[in-house]
Amino acid sequence: MAVTLPVTPAPLNTDFCGLTLNSPIVLLSGCVGFGEEYTRVDGFSNADVGAVVLKGTTRESRLGNQPHRVYETPAGMLNAIGLQNPGMDRVVDHILPGLDFAETRFFANVCGSTIDDYAAVTKRFDDSPIDAIEINISCPNIKQGGVSFGNYPDMSAKVVAACRAQTSKPIIAKLSPNQTDIQENARLCIEAGADALAVINTVMGMAIDTENRRPVIGNVRGGLSGPAIKPIALLKVHQVYEIAGPRNIPIIGQGGIVSARDAIEFLLAGATTVGVGTALFYDPMACKKINTGLADYLKVRQLQSVSQLVGALQL
Amino acid sequence: MAVADIEDRIAHAQRHRSSIFLEDAELVSVEKFPAEQFIMRLRAPRCAERASPGSFVHIQCSEQIPMRRPLSIMRASKNDGWIEVLFKSLGEGLRALGSAEIGDVFSIIGPIGKGFVPDQQRPNTVLIGGGVGIPPMVFLAESMQSEDFDWNPIVLMGSEIPFPFDAAESKIPCDWLNADINHTMPLLDRWNVPARLASLAGFDGCFNGYVTDLSKMYLESLTEEQRQQTELYACGPTIMLQAVAKLAEGYSIPAQVSLEEYMACAVGGCAGCTVEIQSDDGPTMQRVCVDGPVFEASRVVF
Ligand SMILES: Cc1cc2nc3c(=O)[nH]c(=O)nc-3n(C[C@H](O)[C@H](O)[C@H](O)COP(=O)(O)O)c2cc1C
């Protein structure tokens, strides 16, 4: 694959699982389709971010949930898409060949109803140009699988181990905030072979229409994202870093990041890279602004690299 | 895969790049109508340049309500660089937009979506708009009128609240209708497009019934040969679109309908806005924002 020319300031270069990213920003799964959708917007470029995580992909195609699937709530939104995707074969055979890996890195996001499903999808991506594989054990919006694995540390570890056996590409375990002991979950996922952790997926929530007395979201419950969950996400990253930091396992910190300041908070809490999802819906140019803000912050403090901020929280 | 093959695939996947513009649109004029309905003109030259009937903008109504709202484009002037939208200030976002003042600036992205695709084999076009579904019909009528091709449009609009314009008597006769059903949107008269209004609310000069019943009367007045050169275009509440789909099916006439759904990204990224569409290969969930908002009525699973 072609080598990426750095389009963002060099201090933003970030090492992640042996991959050099040209920015610590990662576009989050489910917010940018299969990588090309946002390039419809003039001025948006995948080259502004270190990596793009593709939509959650399953063994067979899935139609997803009934409408409504998205709804704005104070300082955030609910979604229950239900993992609509065309299935792993179509993604690998038809979508990946259309992606320009010279612009950024692309990560897969893998989901399933059984451990066997997770392993099969991971195997399919192993034989593809994908740069890393994120194991989504935290999707709250499907009836089987997803968060029903991710909320139990033992089950999470089993899924990670099964995927680990299928690939030598970097594996990222995406953790759920909807569980009692995220530290235990992080530890077991690392022991099962995860190379990185994504913290956090959406927080489960609900909205009700008082006119018709029905849930707004077709699936009744949905995942809350956006600034509303930022304080929750920051604490979870801080907690997971206590486990992951000493083991040199990087974290993709995420949940409500809309500005450079938000991104810096996550880096200080222990994230090596920062995820941006819902913020794109507010402002498709959010990543350019975050890159600029990060570079300015480093410059003012005479820091050479964004990595100097990682876990630099003063306690 | 060979390098040339990969380049081909990338080029294909990237064909839609840079087709939507992010602009800071200044509010240049507002008209307020009863029942909290507004027509706003916004300066947005890049969006205006590429807007087409059926396309929409995704607008941030206020900084406190950062998720955007989709609004159909009602008119666009390439030359003067503006677009017009019509909305009823329902919900928090649009209520905030309704309280805007001249000179206020809103972030918009647009134009978005696959609009109406008129078929020259069917020059008789029936444009059916219901309530806040009126805007794309106005846009379609204006664009048909300005094209060199000899379209023969008629616009039929329905509303149960006062129309979002000052309805007035039309100078264009509709001999298939009782002469006292004679009110229209004056703008359409100016463009020389025949139009009639329907409502159950008893407004002056309006057909007393649903707009789809009025549409049926019009179709009944045509000969079979004329009907074979007719197509329906519609935007409005789901039950109206359902009735349009049924009407079209009954006469074996094609219909294109513009759908609505809650949206997050509006650029195809989140799959939040999907509707069920019957494809040749079975049921699919398609995105209203970029696969639509206009779909073939016969394929929509209502
Ligand atoms: C519309 C939507 C769809 C999502 N789909 C997925 C998905 O398929 N897989 C996944 O792991 N996370 C998914 N997520 C979660 C995001 O990747 C991210 O973890 C979460 O939204 C928190 O970040 P944010 O506040 O910046 O959006 C989705 C989020 C949204 C808003």
Ligand code: FES
């Ligand atoms: S609103 Fe995101 S895909 Fe249509």
